Amino acid sequence: MTPQLSSLAGHRRRVHRNAHQPAPYRDHVTNFNIRYGAEVADARRGGRPIVALESTIVSHGLPRPDNLRVAREIEQAVRATGAVPATIGMVEGALVVGLDDAQLTRLASTDGVAKLSVRDLAVAAATGADGATTVAATSTVAAAAGIGVFATGGLGGVHREAAQTFDESADLTALARTPIAVVCAGVKSILDVGATLERLETLGVTVVGYRTRRFPGFFISDSGFELDWALETPEQIAAMLAARAEQGVQPGGVIVANPLPLDEQLDPELHDRTLADGLALMAGNGVTGKAVTPFLLSHFHASTSGASLAVNVRIILRNATLAGQIAVASAARNG
Numbered sequence: 200m201t202p203q204l205s206s207l208a209g210h211r212r213r214v215h216r217n218a219h220q221p222a223p224y225r226d227h228v229t230n231f232n233i234r235y236g237a238e239v240a241d242a243r244r245g246g247r248p249i250v251a252l253e254s255t256i257v258s259h260g261l262p263r264p265d266n267l268r269v270a271r272e273i274e275q276a277v278r279a280t281g282a283v284p285a286t287i288g289m290v291e292g293a294l295v296v297g298l299d300d301a302q303l304t305r306l307a308s309t310d311g312v313a314k315l316s317v318r319d320l321a322v323a324a325a326t327g328a329d330g331a332t333t334v335a336a337t338s339t340v341a342a343a344a345g346i347g348v349f350a351t352g353g354l355g356g357v358h359r360e361a362a363q364t365f366d367e368s369a370d371l372t373a374l375a376r377t378p379i380a381v382v383c384a385g386v387k388s389i390l391d392v393g394a395t396l397e398r399l400e401t402l403g404v405t406v407v408g409y410r411t412r413r414f415p416g417f418f419i420s421d422s423g424f425e426l427d428w429a430l431e432t433p434e435q436i437a438a439m440l441a442a443r444a445e446q447g448v449q450p451g452g453v454i455v456a457n458p459l460p461l462d463e464q465l466d467p468e469l470h471d472r473t474l475a476d477g478l479a480l481m482a483g484n485g486v487t488g489k490a491v492t493p494f495l496l497s498h499f500h501a502s503t504s505g506a507s508l509a510v511n512v513r514i515i516l517r518n519a520t521l522a523g524q525i526a527v528a529s530a531a532r533n534g
């Protein structure tokens with residue numbers, strides 16, 4: 200049996216095991232054991248632009264019940280540009296590209312959804328777990344599915360105290376080897392932004408500002424760090440992505456840093472105060488590892504009476520729109 204046939208046989212077994220699932224769900228089992236949602240499968244067949252979206256922001260980054268509403272709004276923001284949203288996650292051990300509304304609801308509303316980085320995907324699959332994919336895992340799966348553009352809020356990065364804790368998000372190393380453009384508002388201000396930018400340089404990840412040479416700081420428009428490059432339009436970004444593919448020399452990804460307009464950022468004073476409290480609380484509670492990001496985000500949302508949540512949502516929606524425009528511009532070049 201050729202490797203291809205044996206992997207097809209594997210897919211058939213998998214379909215059988217999940218025979219209780221509704222038919223449209225089963226029909227979209229394709230390469231890499233990825234299941235495509237109906238809308239995404241259609242877009243793939245028609246060669247239409249697709250934007251990947253992550254599920255960790257839904258299950259771990261945003262509080263219930265807003266998270267589900269926001270997850271749907273993000274998808275709508277992508278659709279409004281003419282692109283098709285593909286929210287990625289794991290349902291009962293199956294990697295899904297293009298979660299349907301029931302699956303999205305399940306990941307947004309049930310306890311015990313695992314936070315999955317790349318290294319967790321196989322374990323979660325083998326145990327039939329439900330899981331939300333981080334930027335690292337979402338990028339990796341999206342690239343495997345042939346999707347070139349991904350929208351999120353903020354990337355993971357190098358944590359403060361990383362010199363002692365070694366806590367650096369696998370988002371960085373995943374982007375070093377994964378050909379995808381991630382639209383984000385920089386990295387969260389809870390991180391060591393300067394160290395994160397240094398690591399991105401070392402790892403060979405391209406970083407461009409969208410209409411700015413200031414690297415954004417997620418909740419705040421300007422992290423205080425300068426960028427080498429600013430691109431001005433979705434078409435220019437699409438041209439850069441095309442050049443990258445043509446050259447074929449860069450294995451990894453591209454970060455498109457899209458800052459909030461100044462008048463939409465979180466009040467910097469409130470931001471600094473909340474961050475200082477959150478870091479102290481975190482140290483006091485012994486929070487470490489993959490719990491750090493969700494802990495600090497929920498601290499922000501709880502202590503700013505909703506202000507940080509509103510800003511977080513604005514960030515994601517703006518990034519979804521820009522990612523959709525880039526995907527549409529890329530498709531127009533190819534078509």
Ligand code: PSU
Binds near residue numbers: 369387
């Ligand atoms: N940025 C947000 N909210 C989030 C995250 C990032 O505004 O929930 C998530 C992303 O999924 C990112 C992950 O990949 O946090 C990084 O976690 P860690 O630092 O444990 O790698």
Ligand code: MN
Binds near residue numbers: 369488489
């Ligand atoms: Mn970490």
